[in-house]
Amino acid sequence: MSNPTTQKNDATEQPQPPQKPQVLEEDDEFEDFPVEDWPQEEAEQTASSTANGGSEHLWEESWDDDDAAEDFSKQLQEELKKVEASA
Amino acid sequence: MGPTPVLDQFLVSLQELVQNRDGAKVQDFLQLEPPLSDIYQRMIGELRQSYAPGPKTEAALLQRCEPLVPRSKGGGSWTAFPVFVKLYLIFLRDMNTDNLLETYNQLKVLLNQCVLALGDSQMGVVVLPTVLYLSKILAKLAMGLDRRPDLIAHIRRMEGLADQEESSEKVTLVEKSANVVREAFIKCLTDRTGTPGPHGKPEGKRIGIYLMANLCLKLFFQCGKLRNAEQMFASISAQSPPLAYFPASQRVTYLYYLGRYLFANNLFFPAQIALQAAYDQCHRQAISQRQLILSYLIPCNIMLGRFPSQTLLQRPESQALAKHFQPLCKLIVRGDYLAFRQHLQFGSTTAEWFAQKGILFTLRNRCEILVWRSFARKVFMYGGSWGGPQAQAQKGPPPVLNLKKLAAATEWLQAQHATTKSGTMAASNLYGSQVVPEPTDVDYAGLGGADGTAGPTTDEEILEKYGDFLGPDGFYDEGGSPQPNVPGQLIDGNPEEDYDDCELDPYAYDLDDRTEADRFTMMQEVESIFASLITQGLMGGYLLHREPRFAIPGAKIKGILPTGFPNVWQTISARESHDSSVPGWVQSRAPTGLGAAGGGRVVNLSPEPDQSARASSHISINNVFLQFHVYDTDALDTWFQNQRGHCPRNLNAKSNPAFSIPS
Numbered sequence: 030m031s032n033p034t035t036q037k038n039d040a041t042e043q044p045q046p047p048q049k050p051q052v053l054e055e056d057d058e059f060e061d062f063p064v065e066d067w068p069q070e071e072a073e074q075t076a077s078s079t080a081n082g083g084s085e086h087l088w089e090e091s092w093d094d095d096d097a098a099e100d101f102s103k104q105l106q107e108e109l110k111k112v113e114a115s116a
Numbered sequence: 117m118g119p120t121p122v123l124d125q126f127l128v129s130l131q132e133l134v135q136n137r138d139g140a141k142v143q144d145f146l147q148l149e150p151p152l153s154d155i156y157q158r159m160i161g162e163l164r165q166s167y168a169p170g171p172k173t174e175a176a177l178l179q180r181c182e183p184l185v186p187r188s189k190g191g192g193s194w195t196a197f198p199v200f201v202k203l204y205l206i207f208l209r210d211m212n213t214d215n216l217l218e219t220y221n222q223l224k225v226l227l228n229q230c231v232l233a234l235g236d237s238q239m240g241v242v243v244l245p246t247v248l249y250l251s252k253i254l255a256k257l258a259m260g261l262d263r264r265p266d267l268i269a270h271i272r273r274m275e276g277l278a279d280q281e282e283s284s285e286k287v288t289l290v291e292k293s294a295n296v297v298r299e300a301f302i303k304c305l306t307d308r309t310g311t312p313g314p315h316g317k318p319e320g321k322r323i324g325i326y327l328m329a330n331l332c333l334k335l336f337f338q339c340g341k342l343r344n345a346e347q348m349f350a351s352i353s354a355q356s357p358p359l360a361y362f363p364a365s366q367r368v369t370y371l372y373y374l375g376r377y378l379f380a381n382n383l384f385f386p387a388q389i390a391l392q393a394a395y396d397q398c399h400r401q402a403i404s405q406r407q408l409i410l411s412y413l414i415p416c417n418i419m420l421g422r423f424p425s426q427t428l429l430q431r432p433e434s435q436a437l438a439k440h441f442q443p444l445c446k447l448i449v450r451g452d453y454l455a456f457r458q459h460l461q462f463g464s465t466t467a468e469w470f471a472q473k474g475i476l477f478t479l480r481n482r483c484e485i486l487v488w489r490s491f492a493r494k495v496f497m498y499g500g501s502w503g504g505p506q507a508q509a510q511k512g513p514p515p516v517l518n519l520k521k522l523a524a525a526t527e528w529l530q531a532q533h534a535t536t537k538s539g540t541m542a543a544s545n546l547y548g549s550q551v552v553p554e555p556t557d558v559d560y561a562g563l564g565g566a567d568g569t570a571g572p573t574t575d576e577e578i579l580e581k582y583g584d585f586l587g588p589d590g591f592y593d594e595g596g597s598p599q600p601n602v603p604g605q606l607i608d609g610n611p612e613e614d615y616d617d618c619e620l621d622p623y624a625y626d627l628d629d630r631t632e633a634d635r636f637t638m639m640q641e642v643e644s645i646f647a648s649l650i651t652q653g654l655m656g657g658y659l660l661h662r663e664p665r666f667a668i669p670g671a672k673i674k675g676i677l678p679t680g681f682p683n684v685w686q687t688i689s690a691r692e693s694h695d696s697s698v699p700g701w702v703q704s705r706a707p708t709g710l711g712a713a714g715g716g717r718v719v720n721l722s723p724e725p726d727q728s729a730r731a732s733s734h735i736s737i738n739n740v741f742l743q744f745h746v747y748d749t750d751a752l753d754t755w756f757q758n759q760r761g762h763c764p765r766n767l768n769a770k771s772n773p774a775f776s777i778p779s
Contacts, residue, residue, distance in 0.1 A: 057473075059334065059372055059408055062399065066363035072397050088422040090685040093493060093677075094449045101450050102494060104532075105525060109499035112524045 120162040122155060123180075123205075130201070131184045134242060143245035146204055148223075149253055150213065163209040178202045185239070196233040197243070203229050216261060217268040220289060223254050224296060231300045234321065240303065244324045251297045251331050258289035259338055294335035294344065301328035301348065305355050318357045325356055326366040333373035342380055349374065349700035358704040368398045372409050374700045379412055382478075383699075385692040388416045390701060406433035414441050415475050418448070419482040421684025440469050448483055451490030454533040456483070486684060488645050489654050492517075493681045495525045496666075502676060514657075515676050519646070519664035523638045639664055653687045656680055 096102060126145075133141045147156055167173045181198035203226050211219060227250040234240045234247050261268055304327075309320025318325065329348060336345045359367055375391035378384075391413040398406050410433055414424050423445045429438040443466070447456045460467045460480045470476035500517040579586065590600045646666055649655040656679050657668040668680035 057408070058338075059369060060404055062365035062368070062402060062405070064399070065365050067365075067399050069364075069397065071399055071401075072364070073400065087425055087428040088417055088685075089425050090422055090683060092423050092445065092449055093681070094451075094490070095497070097498070101452060102498070105494055105528075106498040108525060108528045109495065109521060112499070112521055 118162075118166050120166050122159040123162050123166075126159055127180060127184065127201075134184055134197070134239075135186060137239075137242050139242045139245045142242055143249050146201075146246055146249070148204070148207060148211070148250075150211075152208075156208070160208050163205055167205070167209065169210070174202065174206070177205055181205075194233065194236050194239045196229065196236065197239065200226070200229040200233045200243070215271055216257065217271045220254070220257050220261060223250065223257065224292065227251060227254055227296050228299075231296065231303060234300060234303045237308070241307075241309070241321050244304070244321055247300045248324065248327055248331070251293075251300060251328070254293045254296070255290075255331060255335055258293040258335070262288050262290050262339070288339045290335050290339040291341055291344075294332050294339065294341070297328060297332045297335060298344075298348065301325065301332050302351070304328050305351055316357055317361050322357060323362075325352070326359070326362050326370050330366060330369045330373065333370075333377075337373065337376065342377060345373075345377055349377065353700055353702060356702045358702050360704055364397055364399070368394050368405065368409075371397070371701070372405070374698070375409075375416075376412055377700070378698070379416055379478075380474075384416050384419050384482075385688070386698040388413065388420060389696065389698050391416060403433045406431075407436065410434060410437055411473055412475070415479055418445060419479070419486075420688050421486065421686075423448075444479070444483070448486045449490055451487055451492075451494050452529060453484060453487045453491065454529055456487045458533075485645075485649065485652070485654065489649055489681060489684070491525070491529075492522060492646065492649065492655065492666075493677070495522050496680065497677070499525070514667045514669040515671060515680070516660075516668070517666045519639060519642050519666060522642050522646075523635065526638065526642065653682065653691065654684060656682050 094102070097106065130142065130145055133145060147153070152160070167177050178198060181201040184201060185194040185197050187193060207222050207226050210222065213219065227247070230243055230247050230250055233243045301324075304321045304324040307321035309322065310316050310318075329352065332348065333345055336342060359370065362370075371390045371394035375387045375394060378387035378390060391409055395406060395409045395413055398409060400406075410428075414428075414437060417424070418441065424434070424438075424441060428434060429442065443459065447459055457480075458464065460470065460476060462471065462476065467476055470479055496517045499521040500515060503512055503515045588601060590598050593599050643659060643661070643664055646655065646659055650657065650659065655666070657666055659666055666680075668676055671679040
């Protein structure tokens with residue numbers, strides 16, 4: 030704001046200035062809340078989430094892939110069959 | 117000295133507010149952020165006229181300010197306050213927004229004096245809102261100036277500060293500010309009003325503990341000096357009233373920073389508890405805060421073996437996050453370690469966001485073991501010997517996986533990726549292990565040959581680039597003394613000698629030309645990875661070494677797959693939950709009604725006698741962790757596991773394969 034010449038130079042020397050980090054810093058700031066306090070009800074997403082007893086439904090604990098028809102699994106199966114045959 | 121009606125009135129009113137101990141109004145009175153209202157402009161005019169800078173001005177101004185504090189009957193009077201108001205008036209008089217560095221320095225002096233005033237046991241609390249107000253302005257200014265150093269570069273140059281700082285470690289304005297704010301935090305924490313210690317409700321200055329702590333933490337995070345927060349968390353653990361007594365905004369902010377701090381120190385389980393609580397208590401309309409919390413809570417959970425559900429990813433605050441975390445989860449499920457590595461390869465578009473968030477290396481190191489678990493599971497599913505129902509019912513041999521199959525499957529994976537350029541980079545750099553190669557060192561990334569890129573062609577080019585290697589100025593003789601290389605003189609030996617029979621390239625490798633030795637190395641790697649998974653409880657069974665196999669005994673009750681490849685989250689959380697305390701989070705001792713403020717999660721956190729000792733010992737190695745290059749991960753990880761961390765460790769932490777002998 031007080032040094033327009035520097036800014037100009039930057040712009041001409043670097044046609045594509047890496048501006049992302051700057052944006053990021055502002056993004057990354059944990060802003061002050063506009064209100065100081067609120068009851069827990071106002072933090073809940075829906076009325077049912079408290080009834081569920083918390084956050085369990087937010088996270089998937091079982092994610093193992095048992096789908097033998099999925100592409101990667103299919104290719105792996107074929108490959109393992111080849112190993113079996115050659116052994 | 118002319119008449120100063122506005123200043124007179126200002127001081128009279130301020131005196132009244134101080135007498136009434138009305139801290140909020142005192143703060144409201146002590147405005148200093150431009151644009152200032154007309155009445156302040158008039159007061160500034162009076163100050164410039166009647167109290168222009170001069171040798172006697174300060175004393176005269178101080179004299180005006182002294183009546184502000186009540187003459188105490190018994191104890192000493194609150195002398196720090198008049199000095200503070202004097203500095204405030206001088207600040208107003210001299211404020212020059214063209215020299216922001218000077219403004220910053222004056223503001224810091226002003227805040228320092230205000231913190232001194234805060235120290236008074238009787239009256240200090242009156243300036244608590246003012247300390248917070250000044251701290252926030254100072255923080256804002258410092259962050260702005262550190263972000264835009266060009267604004268003050270010319271001033272620094274003029275004052276010769278630029279050269280001075282070259283020689284010593286640079287202390288940013290943000291860090292300097294944090295240190296002042298920390299003083300205020302300590303004054304709040306150590307206030308003896310009411311019931312001190314971790315039991316009583318906050319009274320007096322103690323209501324400011326988390327306000328000051330949060331601001332301080334914000335600054336520490338901003339300037340990357342996380343380790344400076346260590347002492348703060350330890351003091352809070354020892355002396356603060358329970359967090360639950362404080363307003364939601366302070367709780368959420370504090371838990372967010374605490375969670376991030378624990379995350380940065382590889383304490384993922386407690387970090388997850390803190391961040392989850394922050395998320396649960398955060399106002400549902402505070403989308404930007406919720407998003408920030410999630411951007412650390414989600415990776416934390418992924419490393420602990422829990423993936424974000426569709427419900428979570430569809431929430432408004434997850435909109436920008438789903439596209440980063442969903443593919444990552446899919447890759448872990450898939451089990452293709454090379455695709456996973458490509459995804460998180462430094463410099464790739466997919467890795468960029470993680471790098472900006474500061475979680476790239478953590479994810480890369482901690483999640484690859486989960487990828488290997490998925491891969492091993494799939495190879496077992498499709499290539500293992502299940503033993504059949506008969507074998508399970510009777511005392512037959514347990515289900516086994518011949519590790520040769522895993523080695524073959526790994527080779528197949530490598531061949532799949534060898535066709536793509538980035539796949540080749542992830543898989544087949546020619547140094548180190550082929551299964552778990554080190555990423556190409558960026559210093560060597562452009563070298564010709566090794567990674568297939570064209571090198572310099574002419575002799576001149578080669579000499580210019582590698583002259584220090586090919587034609588060094590000297591060498592060391594057998595005795596270790598340096599000898600110069602005389603130009604034009606041959607070194608010992610016969611120049612015509614044929615070296616074809618000698619293998620000179622220790623890294624002579626060709627992927628298509630695997631030898632038995634390679635397979636042996638591959639098998640060692642595979643065994644190491646399995647041993648690591650078993651040690652961490654992410655696989656259940658034992659290894660046989662002579663004819664390398666992985667066996668899953670005792671699978672009758674739970675089934676083969678759940679026994680051999682237990683649920684990651686359940687494994688880790690079962691082990692971690694024996695110690696559910698979160699260092700730095702003071703909880704009410706007895707679960708009272710306030711416990712509900714903990715987000716419906718009942719965490720029994722009785723303070724342990726050794727808690728602070730443990731916290732500080734964590735931190736002593738954190739200094740090492742915080743620097744990106746951790747060389748001796750094995751030692752650290754072992755230490756870590758002994759201390760607490762049972763989180764998935766990186767693959768480099770190969771445990772010694774503990775081969776069991778089948779009974």
